[in-house]
Amino acid sequence: MPHAKLWPVETQFVSPVFVGRTEELQALKDALARADAGEPQALLLGGEAGVGKTRLVEEFAQHAVRAGAVVALGGCVEIGADGLPYAPFSTALRALRHELPAELADAAQGQEEDLARLLPELGTTATGRYDDENGIARLFELTARLLERVSADRTVVLALEDLHWADASTRHLLAYLLRTLRTGRLVVLATYRADDIHRRHPLRPLLAELDRLRTVRRIELGRFTRAEVGRQIAGILAAEPDPAQVDAIFERSDGNAFFVEELAVASHEGCAAQLTDTLRDLLLVRVEALPETAQRVARIVAEGGSTVEYRLLAAVAGLPEDDLIEALRAAVNASILTPAPGGDGYRFRHSLVREAVGDDLLPGERSRLNRAYAEALQADPGLVPADVLVMRLASYWYHANDPAKALPAVLDASVAARRRHAHSEQLRLLERAMELWDAVPENVRATLRPVDYTEVYPPCGCDPDTKALSYLDLMAEAAVAGRLCGERERALKITKRALRLLEGEGDPLRAAWFWIQRARLIQAQARGDGWQEIATAQELVRGTPPSEVHAEVLATVASWAMVRSPGPEAMTAAERAVEYARMVGATEIELNARLTLGGLLVEAGEGGTGLAVMKEVREQSLALGVPSVIGRSHINLGSVLVGVGRAEEALDVLQDGLRITRERGLRDSEAWIWANLAEALICLGRWDEAVEAADSARRTGQVAKPRGCAAHCLGTIALARGQLADAARHLADARASYGTHDPMPQNNLPVTRLAIAFAAAEGRLLDARAELTRTLDTGFQPGTQRYAWPVLLDAAVAEADARTLPVAQDGRAETLERLFSAVKTLTTDAPIWHAYDQWTRAELRRAEGETPVDLWSAVVAAFEQLQRPYDLARVRHRLAEALLTTGGEEDRAPAAELLRVAHAVAEHLGARPLADEVTSLAQRARLPLTAEASPRPAADGLGLTTREHDVLRLVSAGRTNRQIAEELFISPKTASVHVSNILAKLGVAGRGEAAAVAHRLGLFTTEDGERVGAG
Incomplete structure (x- = not known):
């Protein structure tokens, strides 16, 4: 097979016949077919250890390769108890790069620096600020895009094995990938041990999250039946087994495929009688049958990790090369060890055997082997790939129980994790460093420098190149790592301990820095707005010389205030942040502070200056990347x-x-x-x-x-x-x-506006007033007019629309007075704010029963200068209403044109309420909305004119002559004449009889759509 090198070579101890798994294999094949059609697929394959997950994946991989797909395998790595960040993704991407070099290079073009965190071969890792909150998300998104592009024209199977060992960063990346993949001919297949996923296992929440995604299919692999066990044994022995032997092995293995292999081989070699009923003995029986040298090599490999490179193994074993080769040959022939994919080292054929051999090591033996591995790597770092060296050293030295050697190794590993945005692993390693701290001699700690291990140096008057690394330096790094990886509770505890240690230390800058971290964590945890912590930091830096921490505190104050209480104090903080950041060369802080300053200037009415600042920052940030x-x-x-x-x-x-x-x-x-x-x-x-x-x-x-x-x-x-x-x-x-x-005007005021408009649309005026009252009681902060004007407008519209309703009368005067007062407090520096001001005032006049044509004309003129067609249609409707109410015959043509245009916009937008209002007004005024419209013919053969038909509709609805006059824009006297004519034409004595005739004939439609008279 062209891609066979991605898969390990099996031995004669494994059945050459693929047994069972028909439904599961078909499910994988179906997923491949759907992916080939352009629909990305995600599958989780679970099952207990030894049940046959890897064999199923191998069989599927062979089918995928025959179908023309590229298969890339990545396995989660276990080194002692430590997983390598992103190990399965790095391995799989490396395989893809080997198989599709040109395609992967094209897909990664322009993003090599970021993607090098996963695949170092792509180039030098990008650098950035220590607390880049977008770093993880950017890496995840770029990885997803890379896979989509690579699989655009060629089906790709990404197989990730042993997810139960996955590090936190790998789990997060996989979750992101499965949530966001939308295109590409891609199959993502991940396997895990179901029996290892105990209640507190970190994989359990991920599985629960993925179960909720409709795009992820979960397959559970069960044990073999007796018939399947028989076929497996026949394949292993190349002969039909004795039924009694099948029964015995089936009973003892309980259908577990790996245990069937072990029992079948043991039975074939005549050692079945020596087996006890313990799992350990079953797993170790063939190991203990090896020559002593081979057993020793197996123990060395077991402690080295999931895979051990040959040269590293040789260095640790210390055997003559011929003896080592013979020992390895014996272990491989016994199907204990197998060459690793790529042929660069060895691993156990099954992880269960490795775990059993590892568990059989004595405590002193385990630490001695880890020391031997660490010393070999320190003597020759080239024994392992460069991208895994520091992680391996950190694990080996830690498990060698040598704190003095382990601490710098663990710190090196934390730096490597940080550079890969593997902040979960960085946090774990930093916590391990803090655990080791007191056990390391002072003279060793004095040789460590923060510049070598940390990016976070809150200035404390010392040169980081000469200053010794402190425990607080580790806590600062850990606090940032915890925030970035989502372990905010752990990070909060770290900041609390750090601030307790800093009490009385006379280090205000470092303390201020930790208070800013607490503020961010509290906001992220939804425990408050963080202002108390920010204010404490601001007080600590007050009066101190310019520094990066001082600039960051001021920038944080300004950005906090910009979205919560913009005003002069926020402006001052932003200006000082810009000044201090420039003085100390903190470019990113300066750019952020200038962006905040620009926004504050716009809100303060200095639109031209503020927008110029914001545009300049935009261009500079792009140029600087x-x-x-x-x-x-x-x-x-x-x-x-x-x-x-x-x-x-x-x-x-x-x-x-x-x-x-x-x-x-x-x-x-x-x-x-x-x-x-x-x-x-x-x-x-x-x-x-x-x-x-x-x-x-x-x-x-x-x-x-x-x-x-x-x-x-x-x-x-x-x-x-x-x-x-x-x-x-x-x-x-x-x-x-x-x-x-964390209430913010930019969030709360738009929601309030929507709530007021919604309550008014449902006829709940009192609820609308309650929403308004709560907002007016709080007041509008300076600089929030862009959000405040729509609130006042919709409240005024609600009052105007409900002006004739009985429910509106109680409290109406007070509400209108409060609205008038609020309008006077808001600025109108931008044209849109000026237009809102005029519109709101016009609606308040309408709420008082007035329809000033000149004011509505001014509102329309204001909105004609803006690109807001819906708002313009609404105010044109109101101007037409004012013209028809107070104007003369000469105003009907302009009103008709206003209504025609407003109706066309409403229909185009699907704004049904506005379209209905415009239609109703046009009908009442007997104005056509289109050029083709014509007056309605006399009603139902009764001899009524169109106007009399409209009057009869209102009479049937119980309207008085005055109400009819208001709705039809006629005088009460004219309405009375129309009513008299209708009574005469219908031959009835009064309004009630006229309504009864209309009801009987079903002339009109009620609000719920039924014809009057239908029943």
């Missing part, structure tokens, strides 16, 4: 442009941001950009595209708040389209996504 600022600059600039009414310009920024963030794997930034794009598209009247963008935000984001923004956008569209049930669901989703632990 700073991922966190690249994503944030597109998010914030796009959002601010939408907020000041420049949605078309925002669209260009956001679409460019989508391209850049997708190329760079900035998935959470991409989610925010999708959400902001949805908002821009709503403003521009491209609602179907906005729905797609919001759905993309919900699918893409790994954090809650972009999903909340997307839900708000979907709720806004659903409400405008009259889809109240959908609007209610999206409103609930937005509230759940934003939570209550």
Whole structure:
């Protein structure tokens, strides 16, 4: 087979006949066929140790290769108790690179520095800030994209074995991959030992999470039946077995395929009688039958890890090469050891045997072997691949029980893990270093330098090149690693212990740094807004000279305030952060602080200056390649442009941001950009595209708040389209996504606006007022006008629409007064804010029963300068209403044109409530909405004119002459004349009889769609 080198060579101890597993193998073949058709497949294969998972995978791999697929195998590595970060993915990508070198190079083009964290052969690993929160997500996204591209034209099977040994980073990457794969001819197949997954095993939550994904299929491999055991034995012995022998082996093995092999071979070699009933004896019987030298080599291999390289094994064994070869040959012929894939070393044919041999080692023997491995690697690092050297040394020295040698090795391994964004492993290694710390002699610790092992150096007046590494340095690294890998509870405990150690130490900068970490962790844990911790840090750095920590604290203060309480203090903090960051050369902090400053300037009314600053930061972050600022600059600039009414310009920024963030794997930034794009598209009247963008935000984001923004956008569209049930669901989703632990105006005010509009649409005016009252009682922070204006507008619209309802009268005057007062407090520096101001004032006048044509004309003129077709249609409808109410005959033509255009927009957008309102107004005013429209003919042969037909409809609904006059834009006297004419034509004495005639004839339709008179 062209890809056979990916698979180990089996011996005569394994049945050449593939037994059973018909359904399971067919399921894998079906998945391959679907993948070949362009639908990525994900499968989890579980079963107890020895049940035959690897054999099934091998059989499937051979079928896939024959079908033209490329198969890449990656196995999770166990070295003692330590897994290597991303080991199965690195191995599989290396195999893919060997099989498809050109395709993988093309797929990785431009992202080699990031992807080198998984596959060092691609180039030098990219560098970045120590606390790059996007680093893991970027690596995961780029890996997913790489696999999609590689499998675009060629079916690829990615097989990951022994997931029960997987490190946390591997588990997280696999989960991400299975959640996000959407394209490519790819099959991802992962195996695990089901019997090893105890209640606290770290794989258990991942399996539970993947079970909830409809795209993942889970296959459980059971034991063999007696008939299958018989066929397996026949294959091993190359002869039909005695039925009694089959019965005995089936009973003792209980159908476990590996135990069947061991028992069959033992029985064939005549040692069955010597076996006890213990599993250990069954696994060790053939090991103990080896020559003593071969047994010793097997013990050395057992302690070396899943695979031991030949040269390393030779160095540790210390045997003459001929003796070593003979010992290995004996172990391979006995099917104890087997050459590793690639032929570079040896491993146990089955991990159960390795575990049994390892468990049989004496405590002193185990530590001696680990020391021998460590010393061999230190003497000749080239004995193992460079990318695994530090991890292997860390494990060997640790298990050799030599703290002085283990501490620097463990610290080296933590650095390697950090560079690969394997922060879970970095945290575990740092915790191991802290465990070793007190056992290491002081003179050894004094030789360690933070510059060699850490990226986090909160300045404390010492040169990191000469300063000795401290316990607090390790705690700082561990706190950041815990936050980045999601182990926030552990990180919080570390920061608490660190701050306790710092009490009375006179190191305000380091203490401030830890308080900032606590603030971020508390926010991420939804335990609060983090302000108390940030304020403590700010107080600690007050009066200290410029430093990176000081700049970071000020930048954090400014960014916190920007989205919660923007104002002069936030502006000052941002300006000082920029100044201090420049002085100490902290470029990333400076860029982030300038971006914050630009947003604050816009909100303060200095739109031109603020936008110029934000655009400059965007260009600089792209030129310098700073991922966190690249994503944030597109998010914030796009959002601010939408907020000041420049949605078309925002669209260009956001679409460019989508391209850049997708190329760079900035998935959470991409989610925010999708959400902001949805908002821009709503403003521009491209609602179907906005729905797609919001759905993309919900699918893409790994954090809650972009999903909340997307839900708000979907709720806004659903409400405008009259889809109240959908609007209610999206409103609930937005509230759940934003939570209550960290209130922000940019989240809370849009949700409040949607809640007010939704309550009004359902006729729940009092609920709408309650929402408004809670917001007005809290007040609007300076700089929040972009979110506050829509709240006041929708509240004013609700009051105006309900002005004639009895429920609206109680408390109405107070509500309108509060709204008028609130309007006066908000700034109108941007054209959109000025337009909202005029619109809100016009609605408040309408709520008082006034319809000022001049004010509505000004509102329409303001919105005609903006690219907001839906808002323009709404205010045109109101201007037409004002013209028809207070104008003369000469105003009917302009009103008709306003209604025609507004109706066309509403129909195009699917805004059914607005379309119905416009239609109703046009009908009442006897105005055509289209050029083809014509007056309705006299009703039902009764001799009624079109106007009399309208009046009869209102009479039937119980309206008084004054109410009829208001709805039809006629005088009460004219309404009375129409009523008299109707009574005469119908030959009835009063309004009640006229309504009865209309009811009997079924002339009109009720609000629920039934014809009056239908029953």
